[in-house]
Amino acid sequence: MSMSTHHGLPLDDDIVDRIMTFCSTFGTLKSTILVSKAFYRVFQTRPKSITRAVAYNIFGPALPQALRVVRYPYHDYTSPSDDPVAMAEACPEDHTHSFITVEEQEKLQENSKVVAALEDVYSVINKDRTSKTSVLTSDESWRFRRAMYRIMLYCNQFPGSGFIQYDDESIENIRKQRTAVLSEYSTNELLQLHSAVKFLRRIFFNLSGIGVFYFLCHSALVADAVPRDSILIDALLSAGPSGALRGWEARTYGVLEDDIDFEPFENDEENPLFVGYLSLPLENIWTARDITPPKEDEPVSKWILDQVNGANDTCSQCSHPGGLSLYTEANWQRFPVFLTNLLKGHLKRNPTIAQPFFAATSHLVNADALGPFIGDLFPLTAHTAPAFDGWERTGSYCFACLTKFLEEHLWVWWLEERIKSGWTPPENCWYGWNCRTQTHKQSHADTKNHLCAPIKGDPV
């Protein structure tokens, strides 16, 4: 059977079918169906295979795991009389060609956005620091995504809200259910899941405030530094991949208040269901299967990545062996230090300068605008020549070198900004940015310019 296009060309049903199977989202498929009656008619004759093909375009081989997340019957199995493997056996991963409903498509699409965005974050931290979007190979991406959907399922099964009312027997049963749920997977897949959990822990560790300073600048070390028994991080983990992404984007775990009951932390109570949220069942399984547990100091990328790009790269300026933790244009936006603290010398303690500077730059901290802002400072090396000759926007810099670059150029940028907005600098103070009087004598700070290099030594 065939139809005619509006150009009058005959188009075979199989070709129409094929065109629809190329759609990269359910939304595009829907638009394609709505745009023409003929497409609609062909879709009606084979909705199952076409929808499945589009789903495969979105999820690839991780489709069974993605489907289970949206189909799982999330019942309460906390009664001690409940079968401890009931949760593990309910709604297994579907490898058949079942029909995907419109409602399922919407949920799938939503989850796929979370996992894809996290893969981008994973990639820039663990695979290749020079690309903001994922450069994982198809195998690596499959391992990552399969693990993420399984963690997503687990976190939906054991949500972090309302954990406090359970008695000991129920807690024991929940722990058995958790171990049974993860026991469904092969050892290799569990090692991949363990690595994916480690990545999420690192994100939450950063949000918890403990790791703000060390994150990214020492990213290779941070995974080891995450305390294994940190109850807060275990609790944050229960917010799952979507919680990790929301926290990462907002730079705070405050956005997870609806997902997690933080009250026990405020009262210093230990919630037994947060303890070892994901690590305890994994440990149970390593023991039951007589497997040596993965070492804590193994890199986050182990089990998921086959290859890491630029692992041995060094700083463009000082040759420090930074590898993935070096700063490049793709990860500048995560630079973890307040810019006002990087004002040169005593400028940061001169309120006449620090306060308006803070007002002009504080929005950069929580926005993706910080990366482009740092990039735009590079032309200012013309003012600091010859000290910064050869420092390029495209370089890779260690934490110390990028910090030094910012300290030397932020005040120059601020001077230019102020002049651009009509400010006429008063007479230069001899001691410039190194003047101490500017920090405690308001009249001096107001009447002399300190956004200049010292021409005399320290006055004290």
Ligand SMILES: [Zn+2]
């Ligand atoms: Zn360096």
Ligand SMILES: [Zn+2]
């Ligand atoms: Zn002065």
